[in-house]
Amino acid sequence: MSENLRKVHDAGVAVWLDGLDRDLVRSGRLAELVRDRYVVGVATDAATWRQSIVGNAAYDEQLRSLAEQGVTAEEAVRAIIVEDVRAAADVLRPVHDATDGADGWVSLQINPRLANRSDPTVAEAKELVRLIDRPNIVLRIPSNEAGYYAISSVVGAGISVDATHLVSHRRWRLMIDAILAGLEEAKTNGHDLRKINSVASFFLGRVDLLSDDRLKALGTPEALALVGKGALANAQLALQDYDKLFGRAESGQEAAEEWAGLAAAGARPTRLLWTSTTVTNPELADTAYVDGLVASDVITAMSQATLDAVADHSGSDGSDVVRPNFAKALEILSGLRIIGHRLIVQTLEEEILEEARASWKDLVDRTAAELEKLRANR
Numbered sequence: 001m002s003e004n005l006r007k008v009h010d011a012g013v014a015v016w017l018d019g020l021d022r023d024l025v026r027s028g029r030l031a032e033l034v035r036d037r038y039v040v041g042v043a044t045d046a047a048t049w050r051q052s053i054v055g056n057a058a059y060d061e062q063l064r065s066l067a068e069q070g071v072t073a074e075e076a077v078r079a080i081i082v083e084d085v086r087a088a089a090d091v092l093r094p095v096h097d098a099t100d101g102a103d104g105w106v107s108l109q110i111n112p113r114l115a116n117r118s119d120p121t122v123a124e125a126k127e128l129v130r131l132i133d134r135p136n137i138v139l140r141i142p143s144n145e146a147g148y149y150a151i152s153s154v155v156g157a158g159i160s161v162d163a164t165h166l167v168s169h170r171r172w173r174l175m176i177d178a179i180l181a182g183l184e185e186a187k188t189n190g191h192d193l194r195k196i197n198s199v200a201s202f203f204l205g206r207v208d209l210l211s212d213d214r215l216k217a218l219g220t221p222e223a224l225a226l227v228g229k230g231a232l233a234n235a236q237l238a239l240q241d242y243d244k245l246f247g248r249a250e251s252g253q254e255a256a257e258e259w260a261g262l263a264a265a266g267a268r269p270t271r272l273l274w275t276s277t278t279v280t281n282p283e284l285a286d287t288a289y290v291d292g293l294v295a296s297d298v299i300t301a302m303s304q305a306t307l308d309a310v311a312d313h314s315g316s317d318g319s320d321v322v323r324p325n326f327a328k329a330l331e332i333l334s335g336l337r338i339i340g341h342r343l344i345v346q347t348l349e350e351e352i353l354e355e356a357r358a359s360w361k362d363l364v365d366r367t368a369a370e371l372e373k374l375r376a377n378r
Helices: 003-010 022-026 029-036 046-052 057-069 073-098 118-132 145-156 169-188 205-218 230-246 257-264 304-313 323-339 341-376
Strands: 013-018 039-043 105-109 137-142 161-166 198-203 271-275 298-302
Touching: 003 013, 003 304, 013 271, 013 304, 022 029, 022 057, 022 073, 029 039, 029 073, 039 073, 039 298, 046 073, 046 341, 057 073, 057 341, 073 105, 073 118, 073 341, 105 198, 118 137, 118 145, 137 145, 137 198, 145 161, 145 169, 161 169, 161 341, 169 198, 169 230, 169 257, 198 205, 198 230, 205 230, 205 323, 205 341, 230 257, 230 271, 230 323, 298 304
Parallel strands: 013 039, 013 298, 039 105, 105 137, 137 161, 161 198, 198 271, 271 298
Antiparallel strands: none
């Protein structure tokens, strides 16, 4: 057991692993992380699978079977992902059951090439739920304009959702409105709100990557003093919005009226999920995005490397370092106006979605090539 990860866990942070492949489950490593590293969830995306499927013996048998069936590359990718996610969900099921559904989730990215088409996204969400047939999965849907309708409709159908690609606490609030509308619809449709989980994935490293380049180019003392601070401040203010909406018993803050009725019906708050927590700036500690966002009622997704770094030398003592610093976070974001921070956020939203699409296309292309090779060698 890691003492550092225990402190983070005890502070109220749900630790998720960022990344999944078949070897992780079959080798027993995921079960070990659950047992020894306080991991209570997994986040997945196409980037992991595109690196692991081709040339990995763990997928050979299924790929040969899929090639013989004559399926398309898209169908093959879906079949592979469904099997991996189902297996991971089974590993995490005891956590899910023990926490009454609070933890033990696997987040699965829906094909991001559907992102600007709401109805196909909703249809794919329903099909994935049917195929995986596990109660502890959440489906990742991009938080662009089309995502508002898709997220609301998916939740309204009683399906758990991960509103992803968030880089702005303002956009987060719009997605929460979509989730709340979906929960109202789910209640009307007779779904048990206690079984619907929702998270909002807030990206970190990418915010600093773009902001810091502009701050350094500006070069003034005021600009340089903000380097490496924008992502944390942005995320911290999202948690402030979370507290205002869902209430906070410790501070005596009451929930907003729009949430109170849903909470009384059993709905769960939409937790913030910190992602893109790998630090690329050599001037920052490699645990900066984890240590700087320790607070109760949040989720932190970490790559294996970041998880290891936190286990080894996290600087967190388990104290909440977010809520005491809301005023400072607002001051930092106000300072970032000198580089057009709002425009940077809009640019990042588009870039992150395009990268997700590119990763998915690459995954499908690699799988198509492998299927073609297997068919040719029969």
